[in-house]
Amino acid sequence: MTATSTRPLTATYRLQLHAGFTCADAEEVVPYLHALGVSHVYLSPVLTAVPGSEHGYDVLDHTEVNPEIGGRAGLESLARACHDLGLGVVVDVVPNHMAMVAPLWRNAPLWEVLRDGPTAARAAWFDVDWDHLGGRLGLPVLGDDLDAVLERGEITLGTGRDDEGPAAGMPVARYYEQVLPLAPGTDRLAAEHPDGSTSQAALRAVLDAQRWLLASWRDAPDVLNYRRFFEVDGLIGVRVEEPDIFAATHELLLELHHGGVVDGFRIDHPDGLADPTAYLEQLSAAVRPGTPIWVEKILEGDERLPAGWQCTGTTGYDANAALSAALVDPTTTEVVSRAWEATGGEPDVHVEIERCKRLAATELLRPEMARLLRRATEALPGHDPQRLREALLELLVSVHVYRAYVRPGAPSGEHDEAMVAPLFTGQERALATRPDLRPEVDALVAVLADPQGCAADPAAAADLCVRFQQTTGPVMAKGIEDTAFYRWHRLVALNEVGADPSVGLDAGRGVATLHAWAEHQAEHWPLGMTTLSTHDTKRSEDVRARILAVSGDAEGWSRVSAAARAAADRHGVDAPTAHLIWQTLVGAGPVDADRLEAYLTKAMREGKEHTTWTDQDEDYEARVLVLAREMLDGGEVTGAIGDTLADNVLTTRTLTLAQKILQLTLPGIPDTYQGSGVVDLSLVDPDNRRPVDYDERIARLERLDATGWTGDLSDEVLWVTSRVLRLRAWLPQAYGPGAGYRPVEAGPHVLGFLRGDVAATLTIRAPRSLGAEGGLGDTRIPLPPDLWVDALTGTEHEVGAEGVLAAEVFAQGPAALLVRADHLREGAR
Numbered sequence: 001m002t003a004t005s006t007r008p009l010t011a012t013y014r015l016q017l018h019a020g021f022t023c024a025d026a027e028e029v030v031p032y033l034h035a036l037g038v039s040h041v042y043l044s045p046v047l048t049a050v051p052g053s054e055h056g057y058d059v060l061d062h063t064e065v066n067p068e069i070g071g072r073a074g075l076e077s078l079a080r081a082c083h084d085l086g087l088g089v090v091v092d093v094v095p096n097h098m099a100m101v102a103p104l105w106r107n108a109p110l111w112e113v114l115r116d117g118p119t120a121a122r123a124a125w126f127d128v129d130w131d132h133l134g135g136r137l138g139l140p141v142l143g144d145d146l147d148a149v150l151e152r153g154e155i156t157l158g159t160g161r162d163d164e165g166p167a168a169g170m171p172v173a174r175y176y177e178q179v180l181p182l183a184p185g186t187d188r189l190a191a192e193h194p195d196g197s198t199s200q201a202a203l204r205a206v207l208d209a210q211r212w213l214l215a216s217w218r219d220a221p222d223v224l225n226y227r228r229f230f231e232v233d234g235l236i237g238v239r240v241e242e243p244d245i246f247a248a249t250h251e252l253l254l255e256l257h258h259g260g261v262v263d264g265f266r267i268d269h270p271d272g273l274a275d276p277t278a279y280l281e282q283l284s285a286a287v288r289p290g291t292p293i294w295v296e297k298i299l300e301g302d303e304r305l306p307a308g309w310q311c312t313g314t315t316g317y318d319a320n321a322a323l324s325a326a327l328v329d330p331t332t333t334e335v336v337s338r339a340w341e342a343t344g345g346e347p348d349v350h351v352e353i354e355r356c357k358r359l360a361a362t363e364l365l366r367p368e369m370a371r372l373l374r375r376a377t378e379a380l381p382g383h384d385p386q387r388l389r390e391a392l393l394e395l396l397v398s399v400h401v402y403r404a405y406v407r408p409g410a411p412s413g414e415h416d417e418a419m420v421a422p423l424f425t426g427q428e429r430a431l432a433t434r435p436d437l438r439p440e441v442d443a444l445v446a447v448l449a450d451p452q453g454c455a456a457d458p459a460a461a462a463d464l465c466v467r468f469q470q471t472t473g474p475v476m477a478k479g480i481e482d483t484a485f486y487r488w489h490r491l492v493a494l495n496e497v498g499a500d501p502s503v504g505l506d507a508g509r510g511v512a513t514l515h516a517w518a519e520h521q522a523e524h525w526p527l528g529m530t531t532l533s534t535h536d537t538k539r540s541e542d543v544r545a546r547i548l549a550v551s552g553d554a555e556g557w558s559r560v561s562a563a564a565r566a567a568a569d570r571h572g573v574d575a576p577t578a579h580l581i582w583q584t585l586v587g588a589g590p591v592d593a594d595r596l597e598a599y600l601t602k603a604m605r606e607g608k609e610h611t612t613w614t615d616q617d618e619d620y621e622a623r624v625l626v627l628a629r630e631m632l633d634g635g636e637v638t639g640a641i642g643d644t645l646a647d648n649v650l651t652t653r654t655l656t657l658a659q660k661i662l663q664l665t666l667p668g669i670p671d672t673y674q675g676s677g678v679v680d681l682s683l684v685d686p687d688n689r690r691p692v693d694y695d696e697r698i699a700r701l702e703r704l705d706a707t708g709w710t711g712d713l714s715d716e717v718l719w720v721t722s723r724v725l726r727l728r729a730w731l732p733q734a735y736g737p738g739a740g741y742r743p744v745e746a747g748p749h750v751l752g753f754l755r756g757d758v759a760a761t762l763t764i765r766a767p768r769s770l771g772a773e774g775g776l777g778d779t780r781i782p783l784p785p786d787l788w789v790d791a792l793t794g795t796e797h798e799v800g801a802e803g804v805l806a807a808e809v810f811a812q813g814p815a816a817l818l819v820r821a822d823h824l825r826e827g828a829r
Helices: 023-036 071-084 108-119 146-151 200-208 217-223 243-258 276-286 317-326 333-341 349-364 366-379 385-398 417-433 435-449 458-481 510-524 541-551 554-571 575-588 593-607 618-633 636-647 649-665 694-707 713-729 767-772 821-828
Strands: 012-015 040-043 047-049 059-065 088-093 097-099 137-142 155-159 171-175 178-181 212-216 232-237 264-267 293-295 669-673 742-744 750-755 759-764 786-790 796-799 815-820
Touching: 012 023, 023 040, 023 071, 023 694, 023 713, 059 071, 059 243, 071 088, 088 243, 108 137, 108 178, 137 217, 146 200, 146 212, 155 200, 212 217, 217 366, 243 276, 264 276, 276 293, 317 510, 317 649, 333 554, 349 366, 349 385, 349 458, 366 385, 366 435, 366 458, 385 417, 385 435, 385 458, 417 435, 435 458, 510 750, 541 554, 541 575, 541 636, 541 649, 554 575, 554 618, 554 636, 575 593, 575 618, 575 636, 593 618, 618 636, 636 649, 649 669, 649 713, 649 750, 649 759, 649 767, 649 815, 669 713, 694 713, 713 815, 786 821, 815 821
Parallel strands: 012 040, 012 669, 040 088, 059 097, 088 264, 137 212, 264 293
Antiparallel strands: 047 059, 097 232, 155 171, 171 178, 742 750, 750 759, 759 815, 786 796, 786 815
């Protein structure tokens, strides 16, 4: 298979492949995606994953396309269907980790390592601190202490069954679903034991001789000695920085690429790698020139993607954060803040974030902290270990981006200031909090910034440098997105990956932040993705739009919030949690009760305030779910939500369409997540992985193409999506690289920009307060004089020296896409 897409890259559409939606199912959808106007179909990971996985990030085998999605033949058939219509294929790559879940024999490299330990042929594949447990790999998988488990006879010895892959016929130990290989020859220790082969002592002798060490799951902080993906024990870090391991784990994907099946790549969590810069250099050298490579890089605040990275750009979390902040109504932010403060919740999100990052480092990531401390004490032997531990903690909490990019052994001139700066700003913050730790903090930063300068133990210093950078990301992710954003509910529409909720609630920053981001994107990363919804977003774009719409209604927001606080008090539930529940119902409701309860259970446990995944408070959870059902099914809160949503139908329409057209026309490549393109009210995963009714979407688009939209909001969203994506395909002067970006300044109620000086995206901002002010009045939008045509409606606008009246531009809707008439006619030909 050698035919590939020759269509220019203009837009992607994300499909989640799994056993319930295979390559064959995706193939049936390809004509719809072609009609929609995308240029590339963007697939979730396609390599063999844990059976039943709905996402594919738990890779088990790099040598095989997942048989559950149709195997290699299915993927090649899907690619042919795409290429026959001129569409490219983008595949998600998971270089950072592999699955480590029962039965472990499914992961062949890991099985070898468990059997042979550090002498295994593929021992270097996995990031294991072999010195910590004397050459053994810690497995904290037991439900109790080992002695108690042995006493109950829960561990047995035997032989692998014929259906157990590489375990077949091998001596193994079994613990419920766990099957573990015995080191060669060690099974004889039981038969030779003086107490008898079936005694506990005999079994203990065999276990003591293995290359793995069993322990209780509660002892993980002391026993777990392999790098994980965040805090997930079932995902073990892969050392893809080693050339032979890179080659082995990428061989099939690159073969598919050079064979014409795969046209581009999306890289999952590059910040988890030892050297993201080198990884991208190696991958770029291995693919065809011009191949797009996007990175799932989460940028914080004013942080920008490292200029030297050999990639196409990010997957778009930064675009989403900037866009959402710009859509907040600045006239009601004080009301929104007062309603949150009335719940007793923490007023300052950054205080909450620091608190949660500290929790993540001290509780969730204790094994990682312990490994850092081991390296730090080796690199800095003259310092007290306890003080080093405290200094490490302060630095981890004080680094406010996912990581720095110091490369031990790289030429000194290779690191630009931005790649090292997070360490020094973290140093300043750490010392402001703990000035008593200055000797340790300064010493650590000196090693982290320049490990080659460490005289005591250069190898330990280099390892500390790399490992610290691999740990700041998990501290950020677990502290912010997976804890603080489940506690801090001032305006949950802004609680998204890579976002700072305070930006949107600062009336003067939202629009300026969007323009600054877009100008940088246009200049440096014109093909980086823009997105609104992904498999990782906490709420779909349309859920967020509904919440943002209500946040612009000061009276409605205050009314619902007060009613929710009163209901929470009656049920013995804390007011901050009630604040989350009612915003969830505003955004996603009326929502199925089972979906709501599943979401709230996850939210409560992720918040880790009243209940957790490991230590549930069933009574508290039950009270919250009873309160939620009351808010959903009847009572004062239900009525207040219904009245407020009814009062904000037009505002919801405005924000839904505004965010969609902005995303589709900002600098970059717009990505549409499966099911989006019509109104989709999904919550966090797994809710956003529910089956998509593509038959309905296909029929809707065919009807729209035949008759136009009828006023239904989903029709309008699909109309805007399809018209803009199709336009992008034949108007490169407006949306291709080099098109540039220029803000349109037309007052506080118009948000817009020019692309390539030939297309203008224009939307209404803060529509609720605009209505209160009497409308747009004589507001004029300063466009270059010419005849412009709205590509969404066909309406012509003759623009003179004074611009065009905003009221005319928005006469038929809250979003417009004006294109110079001569360019529109030329493109149509």
